[in-house]
Amino acid sequence: MSAMPPPLPSTADGPGLSQAPAFSPLYQQIKGLILHSLQHGEWKPGEAIPSEIELAGRFRVSQGTVRKAIDELAGENLLLRRQGKGTFVATHAERQVQYRFLKLVPDSGDVRGEARAQRTILECRRLRASADVARALALRTGDPVLQARRVLSFSGVPTILEDIWLPGHTFKGLSAEQMAGYQGPTYAMFEMDFGVRMVRADEKLRAVLPDEQQAHWLAITTSTPVLSVERLAYTYNDVPMELRRGLYRTDTHHYHNQLS
Known part of the structure; x- marks a missing residue:
């Protein structure tokens, strides 16, 4: 267990109140x-x-x-x-939490009623971070990263093609077998096996056409539009821990975001 943070200093307002400025309640x-x-x-x-x-x-x-x-x-x-x-x-193993970052939902029915995605790991390797990956993950160019490419299929239909980059030192030992074999959400595996909890994410979306290799893995033609989603996921204190670039088929699914 980590050391307990010190109690707040005493003031005239009470034994635990600090001399904080007005903008910091x-x-x-x-x-x-x-x-x-x-x-x-x-x-x-x-x-x-x-x-x-x-x-x-x-x-x-x-x-x-x-x-x-x-x-x-x-x-x-x-x-x-x-x-x-x-x-x-909170943990990504909880049903009410594990779908928080999953925005691609089936056109008919609820994502919670859909069978778990089948994962095919196409590649899992360690390499040196390129400039753009290093910038996204707050690393230095050339620092070790782990890159994984996978296809997620629903009812046997390849639906999502993803490239994932993770800081190499934090995720030391992560393998293709581990990613493919874990039955729960990937973010839950990150929590349990590596002590990393993703707490928020920023995403960028655009419509694109896949190249030949991407179309092959998604079982579509190069003239089929797909949704490109780039996600940067953060752990506590806004520390970036994952860069994910995915291509989503939207012929049977759609991207759903609830605004409030």
Whole structure:
């Protein structure tokens, strides 16, 4: 377990209040301390965190302040409240979380009712980061990265062709067999086997035509439009951990995003 962060300094407002500027409310400071513990692995994905009363005593603030911090972290899908059981570190193994980054859904039915994708690993190798990959992953050009290419098929139909780049040192030992053999979500495997939790992602979308090799793997012609999706996924504190470039067939699926 990592070292406990120091309690907030005392002030006239109370024993746990800090001399923070107006733009940094106390609950945001508590949120930052909880994030610190999450980032350093004090509480693992799927594990319960201490109760609000325990955290209030630890940080010497009110229970209401802790609750507000936890509410924000739950709203950001970093923590998960379970009625009558407590608050847990969110994990991509949870059904309500594992579909958070999956935006390609079948035209008929719900993604949760669709059979799990069949994965075909076409390539998995270690190489030196090119300039654009290094820039995306906050590495230096030439740093080691792992590159994987795979096809995801639904009901036997190849639907997604993906190229994935991961920091080599963080994902040391990841193999094609491991990626192909894991039965759960890939991000859940990253959590369990490498201690990396993806907490948010940025995506860029555009319509493109596949080249001959891409069309071959997707079992389409080069004149068939596909959706190009580039995703940069981050772990805690906005540290980039995965660059993913995918081509999506949209003849039986569509990209769905709910805005609120």
